[in-house]
Amino acid sequence: MFDHVTIRASDRAASEVFYGLVLKTVGLEQSVGGEHFTEWGDFSLAQATADEPVTRRLHVAFFAPTRAHVDEFWRTGTTAGYRDDGAPGPRPQYSAGYYGGFLLDPDGNSAEAVHNDRRRRPGAIDHVWLRVADLDAARRFYELVGPFAGVTRGWTHDGPPRVGFASEDDSFSIVDDGAPTEHVHIAFAAPDDATVDAFHRTLTGAGHPDNGAPGERLAYHEGYYGAFVLDPDGNNVELVNHNRG
Numbered sequence: 001m002f003d004h005v006t007i008r009a010s011d012r013a014a015s016e017v018f019y020g021l022v023l024k025t026v027g028l029e030q031s032v033g034g035e036h037f038t039e040w041g042d043f044s045l046a047q048a049t050a051d052e053p054v055t056r057r058l059h060v061a062f063f064a065p066t067r068a069h070v071d072e073f074w075r076t077g078t079t080a081g082y083r084d085d086g087a088p089g090p091r092p093q094y095s096a097g098y099y100g101g102f103l104l105d106p107d108g109n110s111a112e113a114v115h116n117d118r119r120r121r122p123g124a125i126d127h128v129w130l131r132v133a134d135l136d137a138a139r140r141f142y143e144l145v146g147p148f149a150g151v152t153r154g155w156t157h158d159g160p161p162r163v164g165f166a167s168e169d170d171s172f173s174i175v176d177d178g179a180p181t182e183h184v185h186i187a188f189a190a191p192d193d194a195t196v197d198a199f200h201r202t203l204t205g206a207g208h209p210d211n212g213a214p215g216e217r218l219a220y221h222e223g224y225y226g227a228f229v230l231d232p233d234g235n236n237v238e239l240v241n242h243n244r245g
Contacts, residue, residue, distance in 0.1 A: 001151050001167035002125050003240050006037070006185040007055035007109065008048040014106045015045055021080060022103060025072040026064045026113050028123025042125050048183075054107055056182045059129035061112035063120035067099045073113035074101030085110050120169065128172040128186065129162075130235065135176040137232040139163045142174060144206055148199035148239055149188035180233040187238035193225045199239040200227035211236055 009015035016038050020030060023040050032039035037046050043062070048054040064070045071088045078084050086102035094100075100114040114126050132138035142165055143153055151172075154164040160177035172186075190196045197214045204210050212228030223243030231237050 001149055001170050001172075001188055002042050002128075003187040003189040003238075003242075004039075004042045004044055004185075005060060005125060005128060005187070006044045006046060007058060007060075007107075008046050008052055008183055009105075010048055010054045010107055012038070012045060012047040018077075018082060018105050019043075019045060019111070022073050022077045022082075022111065022113075023062060023123055025076050026062050026069050026123045028062060041123055053183045055109060055184045056107065057109065057131050057179060058181045058184050059110040059112065061100065061114045061126045061128070063118075063124050063126040064113040064115045067115050070099055070101045070113045070115050074103060077103040082106075086112075118169075125170055127170060130172065130174050130181045130184070130233070131177050131179065132174045132233055133180045134232060135161055135163065135174060138174040141203075141208060141231050142172075144203055144208075145188065145199070145237065145239075148190065148195050148202070151188070181235065182233070183235065185236040185238065187226070187240050190239045190241040193241050193243070196225055196227050196239045196241055200229065203229040208232075212238075 019040060028040045030040055037044045074088045083104040085104045088101035091098045091100050095116060097117040100112050102110055102112045105111050120126060146152060146165060151165045151167045154166045160175055162173050162175045164171055164173045200214050209230040211230050214227040217224045217226055225243060226238050226240035228236055228238045
């Protein structure tokens, strides 16, 4: 499902230190460090600007191979002075085998290490939670996205109200819980260019704002074919085919 998730930081260097430190504990090393982005697998970080403001109120969780890795993620972060957002422990309200630990990044976004019953590569994004202003509007939007991104609507949850979407490998939830998540970029993987075209045509046809028509983005790499729309809270949602065979 996720091709990549990108956040923008008020101080890129400070956020690079945070993520570099804690993601290493769950087996995720920096893969790219360039002028515009720093990447750890399918998670990336960029500097906020006046045109592309700071990401706020996002929750992103990274898969940990064992519970001990979750403990180390949290212990390393809190020892370095980063803010606790929930000590390591079972969270049976999410699932029977769920074990997570939570920290706040320098901009207050919630970063989690989670071990559960699913098998993933170390450090991969396990799930994302988006706070939304209107749960029904966000649900309708992501139900339209789902067939193109290979995700299906799953669970609903009370306290706070939540709707989940999942693929075989990862998941995301939209949550009615205070002020909405702002200025995050979520890209879903597409199998071919035609799916990217259909995604953009369907979403814009339903009245959602265009944020970039389908086409090749050579600035990223040859063959990168993506399209962009805005969700009801203004977050940038992309479908991308890398054309790498």
